[in-house]
Amino acid sequence: MERVIFTDLDGTLLDFQDYSYSTVHPVLPKLEALGIPVVFCSSKTRVEQEFYRQALNNQNPFITENGSAIFIPNGYFSFIIDQSANSEYPVDQQENYSVIRLGETYSYVRSKIQTAREQVSIDLWGYGDLSLKEIKEITGLDSGFAQRASSRDYSETLLKGNKIGQPFKDFKALLAESGLSCVSGGKFHTVMGAKSDKGKAVKLLTALYQREFGTVETIGLGDSANDIPLLAVVDRGYLVQKPGGKWSETTEPNITKIDKVGPEGWIDVAKSIISV
Ligand SMILES: [Mg+2]
Structure with missing residues (x-):
């Protein structure tokens, strides 16, 4: 079965303080080799995420600005992503991507x-x-x-x-x-369209993966309040700790709390996925 990882960046894949990716860097090629795409789902902007996609050689779709839009590289799926693929949200073509906009401008x-x-x-x-x-x-x-x-x-x-x-x-x-x-995304508050969140974007992108591969198992990782909708819609949601060893508060019952901070917790989940 196809597996897909949806991950937050700041404080989850990247270090909370210095945004470093050195902890997770060694494990990413292993996931890639197993055909498990790692999809960024962050409050970061398109150009910020493109920086990390390039640094980590990630060519998968990505979700920007807290679920506001999904960027899908052209040719990634075998079908064309246009307005007919999704009638609920505007779809347009920007450079090498099809972009599904869930949020406001x-x-x-x-x-x-x-x-x-x-x-x-x-x-x-x-x-x-x-x-x-x-x-x-x-x-x-x-x-x-x-x-x-x-x-x-x-x-x-x-x-x-x-x-x-x-x-x-x-x-x-x-x-x-x-x-x-x-x-709140941890350090700062973000203002955006109320109808969009990480969970809605992940659900929509999951439907495209299902259309391509049939049954798909989804795995989600996050650290903050804005990740809870993401963790709630995936098959297996993991909450890593914030610096100091505390978890963001959640009443969502099906989220597994990982006993390590940020990228250290990310590595543990990735290793458990690789070994299955
Ligand atoms: Mg975060």
């Missing part, structure tokens, strides 16, 4: 954030409000990483501002009225 998200923060009088700053220098200072990213993170298509991340108390609650309520959600 960046300009829509930005305009609703602007309106909501003016109404609530709250100071919050996202990528679109900050200079590259400020982004580097806040995120600790170097220029290349900061630039890639700023190249946004569907969502905005709130990098600076007060995210506790009533004003932030009011801000979130206004966004909700505009069909937007504001979820």
Whole structure:
């Protein structure tokens, strides 16, 4: 049976602090050799994920900006991905990909954030409000990483501002009225279309894998609240620990908690998959 791994990046495949992939690097070719695709499913942008796809020689589809879109390389599936393959969401062609958009556009998200923060009088700053220098200072990213993170298509991340108390609650309520959600991805909150999440995107992409291969077993890995929908829709969902050895809270019953932090936990799950 075909197996597919859907994985979060930050704090799961990549180290929480420095985004390094050195821990998981040796095991990825083994999964590839077994014909088990590793599909990135992250709040990271398309250009950020392309960086890691290239570094890790990953040629599989990937899910960007917290489930906002699915990028499928042309020729990956034996069938054509166009609007007829999926009538629920817009599908378009961008460079070498078919792109299924589940979320809202960046300009829509930005305009609703602007309106909501003016109404609530709250100071919050996202990528679109900050200079590259400020982004580097806040995120600790170097220029290349900061630039890639700023190249946004569907969502905005709130990098600076007060995210506790009533004003932030009011801000979130206004966004909700505009069909937007504001979820924590660990370090920062991300604003995006409320109807899309990692789980919906994984489900949709799984259906394409099923169309190609018949029965497919899906495996999911994550570390944060925004990964719970992903872990809930896969056959086997694994929650790795955050730095300090704690798990993100979840009431989802069918998620296996791994007793190791981030990539160390990822390796344990991968090894168990390889040995089966
Ligand atoms: Mg994460």
